[in-house]
Each structure stands twice: as C-alpha cells, then as structure tokens.
Amino acid sequence: MRFLYLLRRPPYCGSLAAEAIDSILVAGIFDQRVSVLFKDDGVLQLLKDQQGQLLGHRSVNKMLAALPEYEIEELFVCARSLAERALSLDQLSLPVQVLDEVGQQTLIAAQNVVMND
C-alpha cells in the first residue's frame, strides 16, 4: 500500500516531529511504499546543521537521515512553503523533490493512506 506522511509541524515542537518520524520508520518496516511530504513549517525539519541538543532534543535532521536506510526515498517538499521561508534546496539535508500545489494534489490522490502529524 502507498503511505504518505504529511508533515507540517516544526522540528522542535515538543516531541511531535520525532514521534512522527518513529511512525514513518515503522511503516517502512512493514514493507509499505512510504513517501513523505514536508509542508508549511514541516520543511524546517529538513534543514542542515540542526543542533537539537541545545533544545533538549535529538536533532530531527539526523533522525530523518535514517529514512533512506529504511528504503524511504520518496521525499517531497512544498514549493510554496520553501519560498515563504526563503529556503533553497541546498539548505536541506536530504535530496527531495519540489512539488507545486497541483503536484501535491496528484501525490495525495495516489495514496491509500495519508498520515498527518
């Protein structure tokens, strides 16, 4: 089945982001076709050089770095969310595909399950 995780929360908002990543990894273990769409403040989870320990957390970008090991390589970001935050792809820690609104609609429509954070 196709699972899409739609992550819209910032990386250091309690343990929301970390727990969502745990769920993604478990879906990977279950041998599902998992993709992730980072949207709104969720794109901040992808930033390089995070120092989560200063905020009492594990660094979210390091947790996300485990995704390819679980064969979760379909990572997408919302173009508008990047633009609104003046971010460019070279500031992100993982290779991602940028999607406009239509592309996101198509992605979501193709899923069997969409999990929110």
Added chain:
Amino acid sequence: MQSEQKSYSPGRQNLICCSCVKTSYTDNQPVLAGLRFNGIICSMNSFFGDHTSVRECYDCGPGGVAEWPKALVLKTSEGRPSESSNLSPSAISMQSSPPGVSYDCYRRIMMFSLNVHGDPASSQSVHSALQFAKATVASGHELYRVFFYHDGVRIADCNQVPPQDESNLLQQWVEFAEEHSLELTVCIAAALKRGVLNEDERARYERVAANVHPAFSVVGLGQQIEAAISCDRTITFPG
C-alpha cells in the same frame, strides 16, 4: 433490476469494478442498481493486500478493471473469505445471505481506523475523534481500532478528574468502546514519556503507580501501521 439479473459462479469470488457499479440511494442506503448478486461487497481494502490473485471484474470481464483501488469486491455467500482477508467477522455476518437468495441491495461497509494525537485537556482532538467514531458507527460503518499517539495517550490516564460541569471524555470513550467492542490502544513509547503506565511498565521502571485505564491496551507503533493497512480509511485527529 430484474431485467438485468446476472448469474454468478457459486464458490468463487465475484468482483465488480467501480465503473460497473452504479449507485443510487434508497432509504439512505446505497444500492447497486441493475445488479443482483448472492454475494458480499467486501472492504475495498481487499485488493491491496493478498487478494491480487482475484482480478476478473464480474461485469466487464478480464482487463476491464483499470484501477483496482477503486473497485469493489464481491464474494459469494458460500465462499468464505480467505484467512488473509481483512474483513471483520461482523462485517461478514451482516452481509451473508443463505445460498440461493438474491439481494438487491448491498450496503457498502467501510472500515475505519482513527489516530488521535491531541491532548484531551488542551485540544479538541480527543473529543472530535469521539464524535467521529459515534457517527461512523451510527452510519453503519465499522471501527477497527483507535490509536492514541502523541499527547493523545493522556486520555488513558485514569487519574484525570474533569470538573463536574465538563464532559468526562475518558468515561465516554470507555463506554463507547464497551458498547461497540472497540479496541482502544495507546502507543507505549508516547505513553511512557508522558507518565501513562500500565502495571507491567510501572514494575519495569519501578514507578509509584500504574494509571492506565483497563479499557486501553498499551501497544507498539506497529499497531498503528497494521490498522492503516487493514482499513479502508485512516483518519487522524491532530493536536
């Protein structure tokens, strides 16, 4: 409907794809117009997993089914779902008919799973999920599992004392779950972090008291994924 009555092969799985199903509404019940079947409309999910061997659309034949996820599965009343079927026993018994009896009308049962992420005291999530759960059952659909994650696990804390003039969400969930034999689960990792412990975990971590309400099972995250795989629809109530 009589004019378009079709025969079917007893004992084999009969499928029908979405393009061949024309739904209309009678007494608020969706019906398959123009088709008579001794069969069961199964969960749409039945295609996704281990059911790919069954590929022939009853109505338009082999190759007619372009988009499997949108199709419906019909099983003959004599045929039993395979062991790997995701159908719940209750869904089967509701729709089974004696052999040889034709049904004009089938209800499409959807199996729902809920993920509840918000704190019961500081977000509307747990309350909204309860309303949704009640509406799901009231409209004839089924709930497979409710999985409380993130701050949602706090609903299982039996020490909560809501003010008398506010609704007791925990009690309402427990009563609803008992009434409908519903599985209430909380994520063990999220629960431990928030001090929601059952007796096993209390003993393991040598804490003062266990506080998980007995109506809740403390389970791993795998239960969340398994529920999503097993159901037609997974709905999340974020915090």
